[in-house]
Structure formats: C-alpha cells, structure tokens
Amino acid sequence: MLSGKVACGEYNIPVVDFKLLVNGTADQRSQAIRDLGRACEDWGFFMVINHGVHEALKEAVMKAFIEVLSFPEEETAEYLEAASMDPIQIGTGYYSATDEAQHLRHYLKMFVHPEFHCPAKPKKLRDVAAKFATQTRHLMQQLAMAISESLGLHDSRIPQALNIDSSIQMLAQNHYPAYTGTEGVATALPPHTDPGIFALIFQNGVDGLQVQHNGQWILATPVPGAFFVLAGDQLEIVTNERYRAVIHRAVIGHEQARTSVISMLAPCPDAVIEPV
C-alpha cells in the first residue's frame, strides 16, 4: 500500500527563473535569488525555467537512453549488475522486501564528469549526452553560486566549500513500466534523499515524482520545459541544514509507462564537506 496522503494542485511548487537569476536587472536578480533561497529553505525542491537547455536536446537524450535500455541483454551484458561506482550501470530495482517498492524500475546510470563514460551504442548517444551533461553541469554550478548569494555569502563560497570544480556528475534514466497490480498506484522508487548536491530531473510527460513538504506528499507536475531541482544531502551539510535535502519517491499508475532523466552533481568521494 502506498503510505501517506498525496496532495496535488493545492500547493504551488516554487519556480525559479534562471534567466532572471543570471541576466536580470539588479532588482530582478535580487528577487530571483530570494525566491531561490525561500524554495531551498521551505521545500528543498523547485522548478527551474528559462534554463537554456533545449527541448530537442532533452528529447534526444531521453530517446537514446530508451534505446540503450531496449537492447537485448547480451548487448549490454558488460554493464549489467555493475557495482555502484562502476562508470556505466544498467539494472532493475525492485526491493519489495526491504523498502516497500511494489513495482519495477529499469535504470541506466553513467558517470560523465570528470571522465565521460557512455555506452558505444546507439551512436548518437555520445554526442547528445555530452552536450546535455555540459549544459546541465553549468546550470547546477550557477545554481550553487546563486545559493551562496541567497545565504548572504560571496557567490564562490558554497561552490568552493563543495569542491564543485572537481565534482562528479552522473546522468541517469529511470524507466517505470505501467503498473499491472491491484492498487491504484504503486511505489516504484521508495522514499529517499539524493546523496549529492543537486539533481535535475525531467520526464516523459507522465507525472509520478512525489516530494515531501510539511509532512505531506505532493505530486510534482512540471510547468512546460522546466527541470525539477532536488536539493541533496551534501547541500544540506554545507548549509548547516538550513537548506534540507528533499525526501522524495516515485510512483507509477496503470495507464502509461514513465521515464525520467536525471543529471546529478556530487562532490568527489575524497572531498571533506563541512558547514560554511
């Protein structure tokens, strides 16, 4: 059974306008930075719009990732059952005994920074994934600078404290086949926080990401073109828990399969992260 009541519609998930954050007038920038600070403080979650990553690129990445997951197992055997730090991983998550997942999730994960790793097929994946990785990394670096400012600090303070220049970036895709069981919807990814600094997420038009806010589960429905931005554990640590990592989960209904693409930034494993 899916635990907790789910609210949708009655809450306004915060929206941050990236264009105003970087190119606005002084007043617009201050307002956007305040909006960002409030979103991080109250939710640990927001949507970013006008971020400059083209829809066509996002679609191309999702399509190429779907192709990888659809290859017969013998073609992706080297990535199956990989360990958590292996550069490319393909697998299926279904941990019903331990953590309440009731339905399948197929995933692909690849580390793209500081070294770029990518399955050789389909051929177009390398090019689109590299572009998407660079653009979303840049976006997350700029968000980290703006977060510094939202805390009244110099814009380099939080990025430096996180060693962001040497950080690790991972791209991932989750594919959740439509649910076939007897409940209304099923949990496919149990409640968790993300271990890194931020995750950016977009999806195939099917909702299913839920975030915890003031003790309630909220279904996240994006404004067109937006990325969801989730604060992770390392952001919580560096801000001394002022900006908390958001607890979230993914659910899946009967009608349609859901696909999400994630770009995630985390400090390199030997970085020591302390509150600023």
Ligand SMILES: O=C(O)CCC(=O)C(=O)O
């Ligand atoms: O599929 C989603 O929307 C959420 C994915 C997620 O939280 C994760 O992979 O850590």
Ligand SMILES: [Fe+2]
């Ligand atoms: Fe997550």
